[in-house]
Amino acid sequence: MLSLKRFTNPDVARAFANIVWLGLERLTQIAVAIVISGVLARYFGPDVFGKWQYANTLLLVLSPITWVCGAEILVPTIVNRPPQELGTVLGSAFALRIGVSAAALVLTWIGIALGATDPLVGAMLAGLVVTMLFREPFVGVINAWLQSMTYSKPQLLASMTTAAIKALLVFLLARAAFAPAAFGWLWALESAAIGAVLLLYFRRRHGGKLGWHVDRALFRHFATAGTVFWLGLICMYLFLKLDRLMLERTISFADLGRYSAAQQLNENWITLALMLSQTIAPAFVYRVQETAQLRRNLVRLFALTALVMVAGALLLDALAGFIIGRVFGPAYEGAIGIFRWAVWLSVPAGLEAIxxxxVLKYQAKYVLLAKWLLALAVAFAVNLVAIARFGAYGALLGLAAGYLAAACVNLYYIRFKLAS
Known part of the structure; x- marks a missing residue:
């Protein structure tokens, strides 16, 4: 009866429904990503696919620059301000994000024009980076408003729908033998469509008016608040893509394509598994105030995560040849061995996430920054030595060392925090 009462509580029911939609959206994105990768890998071939993956790596390294004034700052501001100030809060955040995003876009285009990367990589990246102009300024700001109401369904529906349409367009463009550089603009079109849908939804909910205004004081606050978290996220994403950034200098694009094919499948598996931690975090970590109970919960979560990751890695290791062959085709046979080793990275990645x-519960922003700086430095040092000796397998050693360094920082902080 008690559990039934909890479920019928409007706040609990809304949160549960939101989690369900988040799960559906993540599963859709993972499925779409695998389908698109398979289509492009077969159409491009290993060499061009390696350049495509490298362009995406550069995008994922550049994108965190636009994450200024993150959700950890914007959502609480929306919640704590009176409803009549919503337009000022969103308008100030939008002005900051659009300015940073536009500057990042222009600087990237200038770098491409000056020949900072391979010509085909640059041509692909030119379209991909346009996503920065829409993701954080439009999608990110309105999604923060939706998160403040624990109602992400509109954004998630738009994201799932456009992902499915993008997959269809990728298939059609590949069948029509479009130039590889043209595909990057599909990602720009997708982000623009999501931004437009959410903007129209917001206006409809507010009497057909946007009502966004810029407040200079709030603008300055958003520009400085959360800077440490922002830098930490930049370091984290740079760490996650450092393997491909360093491999590009030492191996061919064809070999990089095979490595990236294996890693993309592995990253989708890790993302799917880590949804577990994101789902259970509020109930088992964030809302727990008693230290003893939190310790018990963490021990159980570490054990459960290790069990799930090891079981998944064993299964994927055994099926590596079948999975690579089905998704990418015979030209990517060299990715099988890499994938079999890469899936075991999910174990330290999962433990780090728990x-x-x-760290997030206690808003330990300097710990977060120090952790990813250390992981980045350790991975860089290991890559310098290991890539020269072991090639692509050396990059996996760098990732493993970085994950272990980050996990050690987490464990040290947990012992310090829970002991006090």
Whole structure:
């Protein structure tokens, strides 16, 4: 009866429905990403696919620059301000994000024009980076408003719908033998469509008016608040893509394409598994105030995560040849061995993610920054030595060392925090 009462509580029911939609959206995105990768890998071939993956790596390294004034700052501001100030809050955040995003876009285009990267990589990246102009300024700001109401369904529906349409367009463009550089603009079109849908939804909910205004004081606050978290996220994403950034200098694009094919499948598996930690975090970590109970919960979460990751890695290791062959085709046979080793990275990645929940619970921003700086430095040092000796497998060693360094920082912080 007690559990039934909890479920019928409007706030709990809304949160549960939101989690369900988040799960559906993540599963859709993972499925679409695998389908698109398979289509492009077969159409491009290993060499061009390696350049495509490298362009996406550069995008994912550049994108965190636009994450100024993150959700950890914007959502609480929306919640704590009176409803009549919503337009000022969103308008100030939008002005900051659009300015930073536009500057990042222009600087990237200038770098491409000056020949900072391979010509085909640059041509692909030119379209991909346009997503920065829409993702954070439009999608990110309105999604923060939706998060403040625990109602992400409009954004998630738009994201799932456009992802499915993008997959269809990728298939049609590949059948029509479009130039590889043209595909990057599909990602720009997708982000623009999501931004437009959410903007129209917001206006409809507010009497047909946007009502966004810029407040200079709030603008300055958004520009400085959360800077440490922002830098930490930049370091984290740079760490996650450092393997491909360093491999590009030492191996061919064809080999990079095979490595990236294996890693993309592995990253989708890790993302799917880590949804577990994101789902259970509020109930088992964030809302727990008693230290003893939090310790018990963490022990159980670490054990459960290790069990899930090891079981998944064993299964994927055994099926590596079948999975690579089905998704990417015979030209990517060299990715099988890499994938079999890469899936075991999910174990330290999962344990790090659980430990990170405590860092986020106590808003330990300097710990977060120090952790990813250390992981980045350790991975860079290991890559310098290991890539020269072991090639692509050396990059996996760098990732493993970085994950272990980050996990050690989490464990040290947990012992310090829970002991005090």
């Amino acid at each position: 430990g990170n929940l405590v």
